[in-house]
Amino acid sequence: QLRQNYYANTCPNVETIVRNVVRTKFQQTFVTVPATIRLFFHDCFVQGCDASVVIASTGTNKAEKDHPDNLSLAGDGFDTVIKAKAAVDSVPACKNKVSCADILAMATRDVIALSGGPSYAVELGRLDGLSSTAASVNGKLPQPTFNLNQLNSMFAANGLSQTDMIALSAAHTVGFSHCGKFANRIYNFSVQSSVDPTLDKTYAGQLQSMCPRSVDPRIAINMDPNTPNTFDNMYFKNLQQGKGLFTSDQVLFTDRRSKPTVNTWANNSPAFQKAFISAITKMGRVGVKTGRNGNIRRDCGVLN
Ligand code: HEM
Ligand SMILES: [Ca+2]
Numbered sequence: 001q002l003r004q005n006y007y008a009n010t011c012p013n014v015e016t017i018v019r020n021v022v023r024t025k026f027q028q029t030f031v032t033v034p035a036t037i038r039l040f041f042h043d044c045f046v047q048g049c050d051a052s053v054v055i056a057s058t059g060t061n062k063a064e065k066d067h068p069d070n071l072s073l074a075g076d077g078f079d080t081v082i083k084a085k086a087a088v089d090s091v092p093a094c095k096n097k098v099s100c101a102d103i104l105a106m107a108t109r110d111v112i113a114l115s116g117g118p119s120y121a122v123e124l125g126r127l128d129g130l131s132s133t134a135a136s137v138n139g140k141l142p143q144p145t146f147n148l149n150q151l152n153s154m155f156a157a158n159g160l161s162q163t164d165m166i167a168l169s170a171a172h173t174v175g176f177s178h179c180g181k182f183a184n185r186i187y188n189f190s191v192q193s194s195v196d197p198t199l200d201k202t203y204a205g206q207l208q209s210m211c212p213r214s215v216d217p218r219i220a221i222n223m224d225p226n227t228p229n230t231f232d233n234m235y236f237k238n239l240q241q242g243k244g245l246f247t248s249d250q251v252l253f254t255d256r257r258s259k260p261t262v263n264t265w266a267n268n269s270p271a272f273q274k275a276f277i278s279a280i281t282k283m284g285r286v287g288v289k290t291g292r293n294g295n296i297r298r299d300c301g302v303l304n
């Protein structure tokens with residue numbers, strides 16, 4: 001059972017310590033923001049929010065982070081967790097008292113606020129997981145080609161509603177995507193149309209020029225063409241204009257079941273923020289480890 005102020009007696013300043021590290025890192029590079037948010041998402045959807053995604057592979061174990069779906073997780077998310085853990089552990093009373101899973105949850109809350117998103121109280125009390133395997137990632141993370149039914153069923157498997165799924169998808173209001181993740185929408189889409197007809201034509205042209213056919217696979221582009229560095233409700237306004245980058249983004253507007261929610265949040269930022277806080281708080285409860293199912297990792301990248 002998670003709760004706010006979980007560390008009030010063991011490490012009362014933990015939230016300040018983490019926030020200071022995250023702020024410094026944010027000032028060094030904006031990528032800290034999207035990298036940390038996505039890391040939290042990929043952690044929670046595989047074996048629950050237990051920092052299993054942070055574990056490094058060893059000679060005998062291929063860890064989650066080396067599964068194809070996680071190879072594009074930006075290093076700055078991992079770095080944020082490692083640095084915050086070091087700062088927490090440098091306080092004697094706090095040493096080995098705060099889980100890596102909770103540090104990731106706090107850092108995610110902090111980067112969202114730093115980039116203009118809503119501030120919220122974060123629930124704590126997760127233990128770190130005891131295993132991490134690439135095989136366990138199979139089928140657990142959504143693909144950019146997913147339709148609404150596929151998105152809904154994968155989020156429902158984690159106790160999240162369609163409304164939660166739409167709110168959480170708005171995390172694509174910050175950050176980057178590699179060209180290969182949406183190339184199918186701008187080249188050879190179908191027999192009828194080489195470009196996905198749900199994509200705005202001008203935007204499709206811009207995507208083609210930023211991502212030519214044989215582009216260097218390392219090239220990444222902003223997912224929000226308007227406010228890439230602000231955590232705002234622009235994501236929904238973009239969808240209304242056919243500027244959703246992935247099929248899984250644009251479908252939220254093209255499917256009549258989710259369109260009303262997109263329209264509401266495009267016009268009402270406070271309503272979006274409220275829904276986002278509720279959804280990310282729920283996501284933070286997925287598969288939480290307690291008792292003998294977890295521990296406090298000494299090194300976030302290595303199982304104790
Ligand atoms: C709804 C289904 C989702 C799909 C299909 C999806 C898919 C993707 C893909 C393909 C990328 C680009 C990765 C790359 O090429 O580097 C991406 C990036 C990102 N995703 Fe999602 N995602 C989904 C939901 C979410 C959720 C729920 C969150 C967090 C709450 C999230 C946060 C992010 C962030 C912040 C980035 C940018 C990462 C960076 O710049 O390093 N996504 N997502
Ligand atoms: Ca996990």
Ligand SMILES: [Ca+2]
Pocket residue numbers: 173174224226227228229230231232234235
């Ligand atoms: Ca934005």
